[in-house]
Amino acid sequence: MARVGVFVCYCGANIADFIDVPAVVEEAKKIKEVKISVLYKYMCSDPGQGMIRDAIVQNRLTSVVVAACSPRMHEKTFRKALSDAGMNPYMLEVANIREHSSWVHQKDKKAATEKANDLIRMAIAKSIANEQLHEISVPVTKRALVIGGGIAGIQAALDIADARIPVTLVEKSPSIGGRMAQLDETFPTLDCSQCILTPKMVDVASHPYIELIPYSEVIELDGYVGNYKAKIKKKASYVDFSSCTGCGACTQKCPVKVPNEFNMNIDKRKAIYTPFPQAVPNKPVIDATHCTMLLKGKCGICAKVCEKGSINFKMVDEVIEREVGAVVIATGYDLWDPKPYEEYGVGRYKDIITSLEFERMVSASGPTNGVPIRPSDGKVPKNVVFIKCIGSRDEAKGIEYCSKICCMYTAKHAILLHHKVHDSHAYIFYMDIRAAGKGYEEFVKRAQVETAATYLRGRVSKIYKKGDKLMVRGEDAQIGQVVEVEADLVVLATAVIAPKDNPSLARLLGVSYDKYGYMSEAHPKLRPVETAKAGIFLAGCTQAPKDIPDTVAQASACAAKVCGLFAGDTLKKDPMVSTINNEFCSGCQNCVKVCPYQAIVTEEIPLGHGSKELRTVAKINEGVCQGCGSCVAICRSMAINLAGFTDPQIINEIVAI
Amino acid sequence: METEVKEAQGKIISAENPDIVAPADWQPVIMGILCNWCSYAGSDLTGTSRIQYPPNIRIIRVPCSSRVDPWFIIKSLQTTADGVLISGCHPGDCHYISGNYFARRRFLVTKKLLNFVGYHENRVQFSWVSAAEGPKFAKVVAKVTEDIKKLGPLHRYKKENF
Numbered sequence: 001m002a003r004v005g006v007f008v009c010y011c012g013a014n015i016a017d018f019i020d021v022p023a024v025v026e027e028a029k030k031i032k033e034v035k036i037s038v039l040y041k042y043m044c045s046d047p048g049q050g051m052i053r054d055a056i057v058q059n060r061l062t063s064v065v066v067a068a069c070s071p072r073m074h075e076k077t078f079r080k081a082l083s084d085a086g087m088n089p090y091m092l093e094v095a096n097i098r099e100h101s102s103w104v105h106q107k108d109k110k111a112a113t114e115k116a117n118d119l120i121r122m123a124i125a126k127s128i129a130n131e132q133l134h135e136i137s138v139p140v141t142k143r144a145l146v147i148g149g150g151i152a153g154i155q156a157a158l159d160i161a162d163a164r165i166p167v168t169l170v171e172k173s174p175s176i177g178g179r180m181a182q183l184d185e186t187f188p189t190l191d192c193s194q195c196i197l198t199p200k201m202v203d204v205a206s207h208p209y210i211e212l213i214p215y216s217e218v219i220e221l222d223g224y225v226g227n228y229k230a231k232i233k234k235k236a237s238y239v240d241f242s243s244c245t246g247c248g249a250c251t252q253k254c255p256v257k258v259p260n261e262f263n264m265n266i267d268k269r270k271a272i273y274t275p276f277p278q279a280v281p282n283k284p285v286i287d288a289t290h291c292t293m294l295l296k297g298k299c300g301i302c303a304k305v306c307e308k309g310s311i312n313f314k315m316v317d318e319v320i321e322r323e324v325g326a327v328v329i330a331t332g333y334d335l336w337d338p339k340p341y342e343e344y345g346v347g348r349y350k351d352i353i354t355s356l357e358f359e360r361m362v363s364a365s366g367p368t369n370g371v372p373i374r375p376s377d378g379k380v381p382k383n384v385v386f387i388k389c390i391g392s393r394d395e396a397k398g399i400e401y402c403s404k405i406c407c408m409y410t411a412k413h414a415i416l417l418h419h420k421v422h423d424s425h426a427y428i429f430y431m432d433i434r435a436a437g438k439g440y441e442e443f444v445k446r447a448q449v450e451t452a453a454t455y456l457r458g459r460v461s462k463i464y465k466k467g468d469k470l471m472v473r474g475e476d477a478q479i480g481q482v483v484e485v486e487a488d489l490v491v492l493a494t495a496v497i498a499p500k501d502n503p504s505l506a507r508l509l510g511v512s513y514d515k516y517g518y519m520s521e522a523h524p525k526l527r528p529v530e531t532a533k534a535g536i537f538l539a540g541c542t543q544a545p546k547d548i549p550d551t552v553a554q555a556s557a558c559a560a561k562v563c564g565l566f567a568g569d570t571l572k573k574d575p576m577v578s579t580i581n582n583e584f585c586s587g588c589q590n591c592v593k594v595c596p597y598q599a600i601v602t603e604e605i606p607l608g609h610g611s612k613e614l615r616t617v618a619k620i621n622e623g624v625c626q627g628c629g630s631c632v633a634i635c636r637s638m639a640i641n642l643a644g645f646t647d648p649q650i651i652n653e654i655v656a657i
Numbered sequence: 658m659e660t661e662v663k664e665a666q667g668k669i670i671s672a673e674n675p676d677i678v679a680p681a682d683w684q685p686v687i688m689g690i691l692c693n694w695c696s697y698a699g700s701d702l703t704g705t706s707r708i709q710y711p712p713n714i715r716i717i718r719v720p721c722s723s724r725v726d727p728w729f730i731i732k733s734l735q736t737t738a739d740g741v742l743i744s745g746c747h748p749g750d751c752h753y754i755s756g757n758y759f760a761r762r763r764f765l766v767t768k769k770l771l772n773f774v775g776y777h778e779n780r781v782q783f784s785w786v787s788a789a790e791g792p793k794f795a796k797v798v799a800k801v802t803e804d805i806k807k808l809g810p811l812h813r814y815k816k817e818n819f
Contacts, residue, residue: 070701070704072693096701098704100704100716103704103707104708104795106709108712111684115712119715119716122715532752594723596751596754597754628752629756630721630723630756633763634763642724645720650729651728651732653717654717654729655732657686657715657737
């Protein structure tokens with residue numbers, strides 16, 4: 001028979017002033033399972049916990065009820081007291097008589113006391129049905145998978161690998177580097193992007209603990225924290241990377257010219273190409289959608305000029321598997337297509353370009369060798385109008401949020417324009433200047449003062465052509481007048497958006513994403529790098545728009561989380577998970593459908609003892625189960641129970657009043 | 658179903674069964690089943706903010722509103738409670754990704770069933786209270802208590818209570 005101890009806390013005056021505590025203690029004694037019922041000023045204090053420990057031993061208690069503050073406050077404290085006394089810590093129940101009674105019924109002591117009595121009765125009844133539970137330990141595979149080889153993925157991979165944990169870095173394009181590799185200089189210090197990024201890229205390629213798999217994608221992820229199994233599709237590159245020396249003879253001789261996406265389609269690349277000269281790995285791939293040999297079976301020049309014989313037109317996609325314990329998602333961002341801005345003449349006027357196109361033009365290694373030009377006639381522009389918030393903060397045409405980086409990079413563009421074309425002038429139409437960050441406000445000042453960029457607060461209503469110039473008509477809200485600027489070139493600061501593959505990747509990985517397609521963090525403030533799925537972390541713009549410093553910080557935070565996860569040989573987990581009773585399971589699989597974590601699978605077991613016929617039953621992976629209890633409520637044969645919140649426990653509570 | 662208070666000779670009559678009457682100062686018992694992450698935390702916040710609400714509710718903690726089996730509701734009404742309040746995270750905010758959506762659908766059906774067997778629709782109520790909505794929790798409890806008081810008792814009163 002159950003032997004319950006009840007410990008009622010005064011909580012100083014917090015409980016005692018509004019509840020008749022001695023009466024509550026006496027009331028509890030009336031229940032026959034209660035062997036001891038006592039009160040103390042502060043149960044959570046050392047002497048209070050000592051009292052519980054002594055009582056457990058002296059009265060040979062089988063469960064303990066503490067009537068005090070919320071279990072969200074001190075459940076762990078009291079569980080520890082139980083285990084210190086040699087009792088299973090999960091035999092504890094907390095009756096919340098402070099937050100749920102004394103603090104909310106301060107004007108009615110009688111009712112508050114009655115309610116406290118009921119809450120204690122319920123806790124006693126529940127504790128009688130409690131079962132001994134033990135922490136679950138799951139083994140952990142100490143290898144991390146990083147998806148995306150931009151600066152976020154690079155930083156996370158390097159930090160994890162530096163802790164001597166093997167990393168598999170998967171990048172979908174032929175080279176790592178991501179968006180940062182496309183940038184010329186970076187705010188607020190105007191460091192050359194390539195100069196700070198390429199050493200890191202080389203580190204990734206040469207690091208003994210990093211396995212770099214370029215030109216590939218994750219297509220499947222099974223398992224749970226510490227024990228994921230990833231399937232990675234290596235896309236056919238038609239070039240044998242192991243023998244290729246990266247000499248570049250093939251790319252020179254290839255006759256097929258294709259718009260170069262790395263340079264925002266400003267110039268052309270070949271059908272066999274490396275995305276940019278500093279690419280890592282510096283090996284070319286064949287673009288199968290344009291190669292005439294692969295399309296029509298004619299040409300094959302690259303194979304003829306390759307001295308190493310690395311070209312293999314018969315190569316096919318290959319799927320490889322890796323066992324990993326944790327995943328870092330770093331898929332980066334895309335840019336919004338400004339087509340809906342028809343009144344600006346987007347698509348009609350060649351001299352309206354996006355910021356990333358401008359960035360590539362001013363890049364020393366870019367398609368125009370660092371000189372901005374007008375796409376229409378190739379002339380160097382003198383008056384350049386920059387328009388911010390194209391798509392950002394625009395519910396009508398684009399998205400609601402602020403893209404965060406445009407204020408800063410537009411200031412940078414004004415400065416860079418001045419550096420490249422000394423007699424030029426920048427006009428910047430803006431809504432607000434958001435320059436929160438170390439050295440950011442000073443940087444915007446620099447654009448305004450040093451380069452004398454004209455900042456005009458207001459929206460542009462229309463752009464029209466006058467001769468070979470573009471007339472930009474907008475409002476200057478500070479003087480309250482319509483202004484017109486004669487521009488040679490117009491640069492649109494288009495919004496940062498989530499990559500279009502994010503939702504499908506999120507579904508495949510089992511993490512949630514928001515309405516814009518960004519992956520969702522577990523908590524917006526306190527768990528910003530974790531997803532709701534244990535062991536999967538977020539770095540960089542895959543979670544929300546970010547600048548480089550924030551991205552790098554978050555990537556390093558991911559690395560710290562991964563290292564923390566891998567610190568022990570096993571992972572400890574709360575035992576409050578669902579368990580299944582095969583005897584009752586009818587195999588309807590409703591639980592499989594409702595489980596938000598895909599923790600339930602089916603298995604075949606013999607129909608009867610020694611029988612050769614099989615029947616299907618559900619099987620719960622306790623490593624994945626988070627203990628929500630959805631499956632328990634949906635199970636029509638009552639075969640599933642949730643440890644800590646079993647049906648008998650809750651029904652006991654209900655009928656105890 | 659009619660919602661007006663049935664009173665006869667200073668006694669409150671059950672909306673479902675005219676044979677069940679209670680004295681005028683009768684207080685209902687309401688079973689509150691709250692999810693751990695939003696509504697239970699919200700009810701704790703009501704406490705720490707010292708917002709007062711009627712003392713009729715008895716709170717049971719479950720991990721998620723999707724853990725609530727309709728059986729719990731029916732058992733409460735059968736045995737101890739005059740009304741049931743179930744509260745979870747706001748749709749879209751479930752700690753367990755999608756649990757409250759399952760709960761929402763399940764409750765709609767449960768409510769239909771309870772109506773069909775003759776319970777007044779206000780006997781069982783559902784709400785979404787986040788961990789930040791202490792004042793809202795107090796309001797919800799006050800409203801539910803008020804509603805149930807109007808409906809009168811669900812259980813026969815022992816003689817000595819009269």
